[in-house]
Amino acid sequence: MKSTTEYLWFSTKDRRELINITDEVGKIVTKSSVKEGFCLVSAMHITAGIWVNDEEDGLKADLMELLDQLAPFGKDYRHHRTGEDNGDAHLKRTLMHHQAVLPITKGKLDLGPWEQVFYAEFDGQRKKRVVIKVIGE
Amino acid sequence: MKSTTEYLWFSTKDRRELINITDEVGKIVTKSSVKEGFCLVSAMHITAGIWVNDEEDGLKADLMELLDQLAPFGKDYRHHRTGEDNGDAHLKRTLMHHQAVLPITKGKLDLGPWEQVFYAEFDGQRKKRVVIKVIGE
Amino acid sequence: MKSTTEYLWFSTKDRRELINITDEVGKIVTKSSVKEGFCLVSAMHITAGIWVNDEEDGLKADLMELLDQLAPFGKDYRHHRTGEDNGDAHLKRTLMHHQAVLPITKGKLDLGPWEQVFYAEFDGQRKKRVVIKVIGE
Numbered sequence: 001m002k003s004t005t006e007y008l009w010f011s012t013k014d015r016r017e018l019i020n021i022t023d024e025v026g027k028i029v030t031k032s033s034v035k036e037g038f039c040l041v042s043a044m045h046i047t048a049g050i051w052v053n054d055e056e057d058g059l060k061a062d063l064m065e066l067l068d069q070l071a072p073f074g075k076d077y078r079h080h081r082t083g084e085d086n087g088d089a090h091l092k093r094t095l096m097h098h099q100a101v102l103p104i105t106k107g108k109l110d111l112g113p114w115e116q117v118f119y120a121e122f123d124g125q126r127k128k129r130v131v132i133k134v135i136g137e
Numbered sequence: 138m139k140s141t142t143e144y145l146w147f148s149t150k151d152r153r154e155l156i157n158i159t160d161e162v163g164k165i166v167t168k169s170s171v172k173e174g175f176c177l178v179s180a181m182h183i184t185a186g187i188w189v190n191d192e193e194d195g196l197k198a199d200l201m202e203l204l205d206q207l208a209p210f211g212k213d214y215r216h217h218r219t220g221e222d223n224g225d226a227h228l229k230r231t232l233m234h235h236q237a238v239l240p241i242t243k244g245k246l247d248l249g250p251w252e253q254v255f256y257a258e259f260d261g262q263r264k265k266r267v268v269i270k271v272i273g274e
Numbered sequence: 275m276k277s278t279t280e281y282l283w284f285s286t287k288d289r290r291e292l293i294n295i296t297d298e299v300g301k302i303v304t305k306s307s308v309k310e311g312f313c314l315v316s317a318m319h320i321t322a323g324i325w326v327n328d329e330e331d332g333l334k335a336d337l338m339e340l341l342d343q344l345a346p347f348g349k350d351y352r353h354h355r356t357g358e359d360n361g362d363a364h365l366k367r368t369l370m371h372h373q374a375v376l377p378i379t380k381g382k383l384d385l386g387p388w389e390q391v392f393y394a395e396f397d398g399q400r401k402k403r404v405v406i407k408v409i410g411e
Binding site: 175191232242 | 364409
C-alpha cells in the first residue's frame with residue numbers, strides 16, 4: 001500500500017469563501033502514483049468545510065445564503081461567551097460536512113462530470129489548513 | 138491491496154426518489170473478495186446524495202419533507218439564471234451529504250441492525266451514476 | 275495492509291448527548307500499529323451521528339439547539355405511525371452526518387488543533403454501537 005499526505009494552507013481575503021481546489025488535489029493524486037485508492041480531503045479547522053458540487057457562481061451564492069439562513073452570522077450564540085464571534089461558522093461546517101473521500105481510478109480522481117471540490121471557508125482572514133491523504137496502490 | 142470499482146446507473150421515474158441499494162452494494166463487496174476494507178458509495182451527479190438510514194416509508198417521506206422545507210423546490214434560486222431549475226437539488230445533496238464509507242468486515246458490509254443504504258435522487262428522470270469503490274484485503 | 279475493527283458501546287443517561295471519544299479512538303489507532311492510513315468512525319444506529327468539532331459547552335448547546343430547531347423533537351412525524359417517537363433523531367443524524375474518516379499519519383490521528391471527535395446521541399438511554407475501523411500500513 002502506498003500513501004501520501006499533503007497539507008494545503010489558506011488565508012482568505014474575505015470571511016466567507018468557496019475556493020475550488022480540484023486541480024490541486026488532482027496534482028497530489030498524480031504525484032502519489034496511486035492508481036487505485038481513496039483520497040481524503042478534510043478541513044482541519046473547525047470553522048471550514050469541504051463541498052463537492054458545481055463551479056457556478058449563482059449556486060455558490062445560493063449555498064452561502066442557505067447556510068447563513070440556517071446558522072446566521074451575528075446571532076447571539078452561547079459559544080460567543082468564550083469571546084469568539086464565529087458560532088455560525090462551526091454550525092455551517094457541520095451542516096455542509098467537513099470532508100469528502102474521492103475515489104482514485106486508473107491514477108485519476110474518479111469524479112462525476114460536474115463534480116468540483118471546494119474548500120469552504122466560513123471564518124477566514126487567517127491561516128487555516130486542509131489535509132489531503134491518499135492511500136492505495 | 139485489492140480494489141474493485143463499479144458504477145450503478147439510475148434513471149428514476151419521479152423527480153425525487155429514495156432507492157434502496159444495500160443489496161447491490163453488498164453483491165459488489167462479495168464479488169470484490171475483500172475481507173477487510175472500506176466500500177465508498179458516492180453519488181457522481183451533483184443533484185443526488187447517499188443516505189444511510191431506515192427502510193421505512195413514513196421516515197422517508199419525513200426526510201424528503203424536511204429537505205424540501207430547508208431548500209424548497211420552485212424557489213427563485215440564483216442558479217436558475219443559467220437556465221436550470223434544480224437549485225434545490227444541489228442544496229438538498231449538500232444537506233444530506235453525497236457519500237458514505239461502509240466498513241467491510243469478514244467479507245461483508247458491517248452495517249448496524251437497521252442501516253440501509255439509499256441512493257437519493259433530487260432531480261431525476263434522466264441517467265445518473267453512483268460510484269462504488271472497494272479497497273482492502 | 276493491516277486492519278483493526280472495534281466497536282464502542284454507549285448507553286447514555288440522557289436522551290440527547292455529545293460524548294467526546296477522541297481518546298478512545300486514538301487508543302484503537304495506537305493498538306492497530308497502523309502508521310499511515312484511515313480510521314473510519316461510524317454510528318451504527320440510525321438515530322446517532324458523529325461530529326468532529328470543538329470541545330466547548332456553549333457550542334455543543336448551540337449545535338443541539340440548531341438541530342432541534344430544524345428537526346424538532348415531539349413533532350408529529352409520519353415515522354411515528356410505526357409506534358416510534360424518534361423521527362427527529364433520524365433527521366438530526368442525517369443533517370449532522372453519521373460518520374467521519376480520520377487520517378492517520380506517523381501512527382497518530384492527524385487532526386487539526388481543535389478537532390475533537392464526538393458520538394452524538396439523539397435517542398439514547400439504551401445500548402447503541404459505533405464501529406471504528408482502521409486500515410493502512
